[in-house]
Amino acid sequence: MKYVIVLCDGMADEPMEELGGKTPLETAATPNLDRLAPLSEIGMVRTVPEGMSPGSDTANLSVIGYNPREYYTGRSPLEALSIGVDMEQTDVSFRCNIVTLTEEQERYEDRVIVDHSSGEISTEDAAVLVEALKEGLKREGYEFYAGTSYRHLLIWKNGQVVELTPPHDILTRRIGDYLPQDQVLREMMEKSYEILSVHPLNLERKRKGLNPANSAWFWGAGTRPMLRSFEEKNGKKGVMISAVDLLKGIAVGASMHNISVEGANGGLNTNYAGKAKAAADALIQDGYDFAYIHIEAPDEMGHQGNLANKILSIEKIDHDIIGPAAGMLEDAGEDFRMLVLPDHPTPIRVRTHTSDPVPYMLYDSRKAEHTADAYNEAEASETGIREDEGYTLIDHLFEKR
Structure with missing residues (x-):
């Protein structure tokens, strides 16, 4: 059978x-x-x-x-297994979506989430952007890993599980009410926009009429399953x-x-x-x-x-x-x-x-x-x-x- x-x-x-x-x-x-x-x-x-x-x-x-x-024990730890990340018991993992935010607002918190998948960005393009995040957001105790399409991973060594909102739950909404309370995570998200919004790959995507993959969005925190x-x-x-x-x-x-x-x-x-x-x-x-x-x-x-x-x-x-x-x-x-x-x-x-x-x-x-x-x-x-x-x-x- x-x-x-x-x-x-x-x-x-x-x-x-x-x-x-x-x-x-x-x-x-x-x-x-x-x-x-x-x-x-x-x-x-x-x-x-x-x-x-x-x-x-x-x-x-x-x-x-x-x-x-x-x-x-959380969504992202399961994804970490797929990527091949061997999590320690004290590690906390986060899903890191590469999302599309509106660009006309001056303040990050006033932007609106347009697309949780950046137009189903290809894995190849997303990998380029994740490399830019690895370099631009380099910080001791935090490590980025590239996944598939818009779905990526952040590991926080000796971290804490914090409540975060999935981006697909707040499409078309102002993001200010849903940003992390943790200051480091919030700062990393804000800086990710500064890095990605001017990245040549995203400038080219906009010229082609595609959604720019212009911000990281953390969610799905958890510990090793x-x-x-x-x-x-x-x-x-x-x-x-x-x-x-x-x-x-x-x-x-x-x-x-x-x-x-x-x-x-x-x-x-x-x-x-x-x-x-x-x-x-x-x-x-x-x-x-x-x-x-x-x-x-x-x-x-x-x-x-x-x-x-x-x-x-x-x-x-x-x-x-x-x-x-x-x-x-x-x-x-x-x-x-x-x-x-x-x-x-x-x-x-x-x-x-x-x-x-x-x-x-x-x-x-x-x-x-x-x-x-x-x-x-x-x-x-x-x-x-x-x-x-x-x-x-x-x-x-x-x-x-």
């Missing part, structure tokens, strides 16, 4: 007037989901525990079977297929194998088909039992407030991942169970994460189980099937209950 999770980051949404009261998932053309849904168990799952922040960190930990209340081995915990040999450092870090912490797919970038134009093939190859040829395929695009489009591209990302997942992955396993004669779900909603209306339960679809190639006619938020809510502790859903996938 083979097991697959297709994690469609931020896919869940709200009914929208411009879609005739439907959600993006209901609106998208998804023939492969439409084929599998009437044969599947469809229900709702709460991936974010009550009282915890609805981040991709807590939600994905939950989906992959780790109780966030027990295992969560300790995850139990996934194989030891579940008796399954697993692989992670993601372009996002957070998910790769979870895999490192859980002693899973990371598969890097050429052209996978965490954006709308990622290599969807390559991810499906990588999962199928790992399961069919390489002897793995479980594949976790993570796709970031619906979440990014939700943060951008781009309805058309959120729908498009869902259609690409259906056409290039769900259909081919299921087809390759069927053609190989493998029995499999496939779980499809978002980690959390990222509604177009609010352009950030919410902690509402999300719809899931669990398909078993050996048997049909009709619980709904289609896979979407409305149908899933009406089945009455509900998982209130998201971290237990993987036990259901693995038929442990």
